[in-house]
Amino acid sequence: MTFFSLEKHKVLVLILSLAMLGCADQSDQLPYYNTPDFTPIFLSDEPSEEQQIAHQIAPFSFTNQAGKTITEQSVAGKIHVANFIFTSCGVVCPIMTNHMQQVSQLFAQDDNVVLLSYSVTPWIDNVSRLQEYAQQENINDPNWHLLTGKKGSIYQLARQSYFAEEDIGYTKDSTEFLHTEHFILVDQSRRIRGIYNGTLALEIQQLVEDIQSLKAEKL
Template sequence: MKVVNALMLVGISWLVLACQTADSEQSVVVDLPYYSTSDWMPVWIPEDSLETVNPHAIPPFAFLNQDGKEITDKDMKGKVYVANFFFSTCPGVCPKMTNNLHLVQDEFGTNSEVRILSHSVMPWVDSVAQLARYAERNAIQSETWDLVTGDKKEIYQLARESYFADEGFGKTLTTEEDFLHTEKLILIDQYSHIRGVYNGTLPLDTKRLIADIYQLIE
């Protein structure tokens, strides 16, 4: 009987140890990578090497939002933000992205450290007034979420060269005037570095984005 009890205690001890190990493994958080090239190759950079490595950063920009307010890169300094590209009359992909970005707005709506920045890829249609109507129809809160319009060339250049956002760029495009298309949601950290890319049409990917935002702000 004593031998049986001893074996039971050993078994229980191993079970507890296994559970603790599993919990420990589940609680491990891997640092988010940096993205500096259009092929979306992730690179992990130690914090003490950032100044030396100098990862890619989003350059200065200035656009008008749905309230007619100028939004610049300075408004995003020190904040984590999600960038994407859409147009207000898009019938398919854009509504899905907007619905999923609502998950981000709902999660961080009262947090001043987090913003959403949606760039129109049809700025000749999406005036400030048009974006204001779109924001009202979709319950978009300007305190958290900016829909921006501006010069087409500036938006397209920023999308392709800085956010690496266009799925077709470098593959099927014949000129720089070709229409910009992307389903990407792009996570930018407090220092203008790209830290994540997600499929904006998938709720599961958006939940992964939310988890990564928490990791950056915590």
């Protein structure tokens, strides 16, 4: 191989390597979700009006198990995971809480990861009941908030901001009982980046990996 051929070969290898890196970056990037049907949007896609990342979790204000007010400012600049439970639930919620406990333990020393468990029966789950539930489930992570408040506010936030019930999020009567097994991953700018079945161990493992990806992501 001549000198010029060798140089051309090096340039070709470099170009191919950069192309492969570009593909890897796109495949590793977590998508964004703007709509309740959870159509993924990647920033590396060709820009279009439909692909603007406009959706954010709306401002909120609820009370946690310690009687402290938690708002959108409590998660500002932080990653958070949201789910929806009720303390009297005897089948699904204990599984979800156990899985959230696993996430809590893995990020116990990380103040930039917050867990929000909203009660869907806030008329029952007042602060004292949430305190009992926290003790019962050994929830002592200061970054894990069990939240109560007005039913209408929680249901509206769940359906219209978190898309907790997917494509019915905008149309379902806000008074109808909210039931979802989803964990929703939200980034530091309150944008939805992932949805997971909170009853499945493999999906919780994926959630943990995606949290790590968000922590490494340049905003």
